[in-house]
Amino acid sequence: xxxxFVSFLSNTGAAALFQNGGLDALKTIIMLAVACVLLYLAIxxxxxPLLLLPIAFGMLLTNLxxxxxxxxxxxxxxxxxxxxxxxxxxxxxxxxxxxxxRNGGLLDLLYLGVKLGIYxxxxxxxxxxxxxxxxxxxxxxxxxxxxxAQFGVxxxxxxxxxxxxxxxxxxxxxxxxxxxxxxxxxxxxxxxxVTKSLAPALLPAIAVAAYSYMALIPIIQxxxxxxxxxxxxxxxxxxxxxxxxxxxxxxxxxxxxxxxAFIIPDAVSLVGCLMLGNLFKESGVCDRLSKTAQNELMNxxxxxxGVTVGATANAASFLTASTLGIVCxxxxxxxxxxxxxxxxxxxxxxxxxxxxxxxxxSAGVSAVPMAARVSQTVGQKENPSNFLLMHAMGPNxxxxxxxxxxxxxxxxxxxxx
Amino acid sequence: MDLSSGSHLVTGKGITMSEALGMGGExxxxxxxxxxxxxxxxxxxxxxxxxxxxxxxxxxxxxQKAEEAPVMQAAEAVQEEDEDELIAVLTAxxxxxxxTSTYNLRIKSYRRVPPKRPAWNRAGINDVIGNRx
Numbered sequence: 026x027x028x029x030f031v032s033f034l035s036n037t038g039a040a041a042l043f044q045n046g047g048l049d050a051l052k053t054i055i056m057l058a059v060a061c062v063l064l065y066l067a068i069x070x071x072x073x074p075l076l077l078l079p080i081a082f083g084m085l086l087t088n089l090x091x092x093x094x095x096x097x098x099x100x101x102x103x104x105x106x107x108x109x110x111x112x113x114x115x116x117x118x119x120x121x122x123x124x125x126x127r128n129g130g131l132l133d134l135l136y137l138g139v140k141l142g143i144y145x146x147x148x149x150x151x152x153x154x155x156x157x158x159x160x161x162x163x164x165x166x167x168x169x170x171x172x173x174a175q176f177g178v179x180x181x182x183x184x185x186x187x188x189x190x191x192x193x194x195x196x197x198x199x200x201x202x203x204x205x206x207x208x209x210x211x212x213x214x215x216x217x218x219v220t221k222s223l224a225p226a227l228l229p230a231i232a233v234a235a236y237s238y239m240a241l242i243p244i245i246q247x248x249x250x251x252x253x254x255x256x257x258x259x260x261x262x263x264x265x266x267x268x269x270x271x272x273x274x275x276x277x278x279x280x281x282x283x284x285x286a287f288i289i290p291d292a293v294s295l296v297g298c299l300m301l302g303n304l305f306k307e308s309g310v311c312d313r314l315s316k317t318a319q320n321e322l323m324n325x326x327x328x329x330x331g332v333t334v335g336a337t338a339n340a341a342s343f344l345t346a347s348t349l350g351i352v353c354x355x356x357x358x359x360x361x362x363x364x365x366x367x368x369x370x371x372x373x374x375x376x377x378x379x380x381x382x383x384x385x386x387s388a389g390v391s392a393v394p395m396a397a398r399v400s401q402t403v404g405q406k407e408n409p410s411n412f413l414l415m416h417a418m419g420p421n422x423x424x425x426x427x428x429x430x431x432x433x434x435x436x437x438x439x440x441x442x
Numbered sequence: 443m444d445l446s447s448g449s450h451l452v453t454g455k456g457i458t459m460s461e462a463l464g465m466g467g468e469x470x471x472x473x474x475x476x477x478x479x480x481x482x483x484x485x486x487x488x489x490x491x492x493x494x495x496x497x498x499x500x501x502x503x504x505x506q507k508a509e510e511a512p513v514m515q516a517a518e519a520v521q522e523e524d525e526d527e528l529i530a531v532l533t534a535x536x537x538x539x540x541x542t543s544t545y546n547l548r549i550k551s552y553r554r555v556p557p558k559r560p561a562w563n564r565a566g567i568n569d570v571i572g573n574r575x
Contacts, residue, residue, distance in 0.1 A: 165488035172474075172481040180475050183466030186454060190462040199454035199465065270495045280487055288480050347454055401571065410564060414571060425479065430480050435471045 042090035053088055054341035060084040060335075063233070072240035076213065076331050078232060083335025084343075085134065088325045099130035100336040104139055106226045118386040136333040139221050139228075144330040145214035146298040151323030152214075152425070153302020156393065160419040163266035167385065167416070169369060171423025174389025175431045176365025177209030181358035188350060195347055200224050200442065203435040205351055208235045209358025210428025211242070211390040215295060217334060219432045222290050222440055229338030230348040233357035239392045245356070246363050246387050246399045250325070255381045258374050260404070260408040261382040263416045274307040283431065291440070292433025296426060364392045366420065388417035391424030528552075 030186045034040060040344040055413065063081035067074040087100045089288035104110045106126055120140060125133050138144045163170055185202035189195050196206075200223035207219045208231060216235040220228045251259075278300035285296045305315040370386025384404045388396040404413040450456050454465060529549050537544045559567070 162488055162491060165485045167494065168481045168485045168488065170479070175474065175477050179470040182469055182473075183463065186457070186466045187459065189454075190457055190459045193456055196455065199452075200470070202454065202466075220549035267492075267496055273491050273495050276491065277488075281484060282488065284483055285480060288483070329446045398459060403569075410559060412567065421513070426484070427477055427481055430477050431473065434476050438469065438473070 029254060029416070033068060036092065038172075041092045041095075044090075044092065048060065049340070050090075051252060053090055054343055055344060056088040056151065056338070056340045057085060064144060064236075065240055071094070073236050075327060076236050077240070077318075079328055079331025080236065080335035083132065083340045084229070085330070085335075087336035087339055091383035095131075096231075100132035100136065100272065100339075101125075101129065101344060102337050102339050102411050104129070104133065105337070106342065107138065108378055120128045132333050132336045134287075136336065138326075138329055139217065139333055140225070142221065142294065144326050145218040145289070146294050147326045148214045149298040149320045149429075150302040150305075151326070153299040153304075154306045154319035155423050156303055156306075156425070157298070157418070158172045158277050158303060159269045159274065160266055160415050161422050162269045162277055164416065166373065166381075168423040168426075170366050170373075170386045170389040170420035171391070171425075171427040172389075173369035173386065174362045174420070174424050175210060175364035175427045176390075177358040177360065178206045178431050179426070180206075180361045180365075181209050181354050182206035182287050184357055185350075185352055188354065192346070192350075195350060196346070197350075200439050201227060201347075202233065203356050203439055204359060206431055207231075207428070208355040209362040210424075211235070211239055211359060211392040211396065211420030212425060212428045213239065214330075215428050215432045216392075218295060218329070219435055222436060227336075227347060227351060228334060229343055230351045231355075232334045234352050235339070238355055238359050239395065242390070242392050242395045242400075243399050245359055245401050246396070249360060249363050249389050250384055250399070250403050254371065256407060258371070258379070258383050259404060259406075260411065261374070261379055262408065262411050263380065263382055263385075263413070266415060271307070271309075276301040278307065281426065284428075285433075289430060289433040289437060290438040292430045295429040295432060296384070299425065300430065302322030302372045305431075359390070363387045366390065368370055382411075382413055382416065384414055385417040385420050389420040389424045389427070391421065391428045392423060394418065396424070398423040409415050 042053060060081050063077055063084065066072045067077035067081055083100075087102070091098045099109075105120055106116045110121060110124070112121045113119075116286030122137065125137060133284075182202045183206075185205045186196055186199070189197035189202065204216070204224040204227055207216045210216065213232065213235050217228065217232055220231045222229075282293070282297050282300045286293045302315070303316050305311040305318060320358040366386035366389035367383055368386070369389075370381065373381040373386075374383045382404060384400045385397075388400045390396050397414055397420075400417035401412065401414040404411050450462065451465070454462075457465065468549055503528075513559075529552070531543050532549050532552055533547050
């Protein structure tokens with residue numbers, strides 16, 4: 026009787042908390058506190074709750090104190106990041122999928138969907154179903170604003186390399202720098218897709234930074250929008266967009282997929298899925314598929330993606346100097362992406378002799394539709410009768426394509442290293 | 443320069459400041475160049491779309507005009523009759539927005555500002571945008 030009671034006590038989480046000494050216990054408690062803060066931000070402050078809540082709860086689940094080798098452990102992050110658990114295939118260290126399937130907990134199994142690159146493209150199918158490329162087709166030059174807003178991605182890439190040269194202890198190389206830079210694309214699935222291939226150890230920090238800053242776009246962008254545009258330019262009313270025919274809407278996703286595939290095949294899994302979803306919607310003959318992709322499928326994948334990405338955030342990978350660096354550089358990335366878009370917006374404004382409102386440039390970061398809405402709000406402060414929303418949606422959806430292409434560029438340059 | 447696999451100049455680990463700037467600069471030029479190239483090609487494709495598919499429909503505007511004309515005249519007539527009433531409404535509106543009494547105000551002249559959209563229409567759109575996103 027007493028014996029079984031003692032054995033029960035030694036199996037409790039409270040006992041497990043101190044199995045590795047006080048320091049690890051403290052780290053575990055800090056991680057649980059971080060998870061609770063993120064839950065607070067998601068529930069009370071409503072920062073991207075649909076993503077932040079699953080991420081935060083995944084973080085909570087993975088940091089619960091567990092005895093070593095307990096079968097209750099839901100996530101073994103080390104199986105995906107530590108080379109001693111991997112198998113060597115032709116000189117490349119790959120995860121041991123067989124072992125994960127045989128011995129893994131629930132979150133290990135679900136995380137395979139992230140690791141094997143399944144979830145982000147599926148989310149892109151749903152995003153494609155919800156995206157209206159009409160404003161972009163009607164105003165083709167706004168697609169360049171979506172390219173200019175990737176400036177932050179590449180600038181931050183340099184920033185991360187320079188920071189790593191200053192502080193070698195961070196241990197960042199080009200792969201890590203690329204993963205951090207892609208935060209500036211303001212596109213969660215893209216950031217996750219790049220990071221899981223190039224720098225899986227940084228995945229939780231990058232995902233949390235990307236999604237948190239996306240929620241903060243209405244606070245981050247406006248000061249720079251005012252700084253980089255003149256009062257007069259902000260008040261510019263743009264001429265109404267032409268109507269776009271159904272033929273154009275149907276041809277667009279097909280042509281984009283072909284063009285991207287011919288130039289940068291590594292971007293096809295993201296761009297191709299985005300365009301597949303869009304074709305579901307625009308063709309008008311796949312209504313049921315379109316509805317499923319943008320509702321049920323997207324919600325299911327979001328739950329899997331959020332919880333498992335959060336679950337990779339254990340103390341060993343999250344409570345590091347790298348996380349701090351990523352949080353700072355992520356903000357730099359967002360700011361420079363915003364500025365890149367705005368500066369090209371200014372140039373277009375001058376070249377077209379005041380027909381383009383430069384404010385739509387900041388919408389080139391791909392957070393749809395927040396960034397476009399910020400352009401609308403700032404523009405309306407200058408000229409209450411001005412409606413920039415549809416004009417800003419052009420660069421906004423171009424930003425989604427732009428950041429996926431930037432992701433493809435990074436993958437093709439660094440994935441083989 | 444050692445560019446074999448695993449060299450620090452390839453992986454970027456443990457590089458010096460000048461190497462970091464060099465590698466970073468190179469990647470930025472190539473990467474941003476490719477992003478711009480892809481999107482510029484799409485832009486050209488979209489311009490071609492516009493040329494092919496955006497043929498302006500030839501509409502015959504005459505019948506519409508005939509219908510509109512009498513309505514316009516009627517509207518003008520109504521406006522002239524309601525001059526006093528309109529001034530009273532304007533005075534009240536200005537007083538309300540300035541927070542003063544109508545006795546302190548005198549409308550000397552008024553002029554219709556050509557609106558892009560009527561105010562109520564605008565308020566409605568703002569409301570929808572505010573709710574939707």
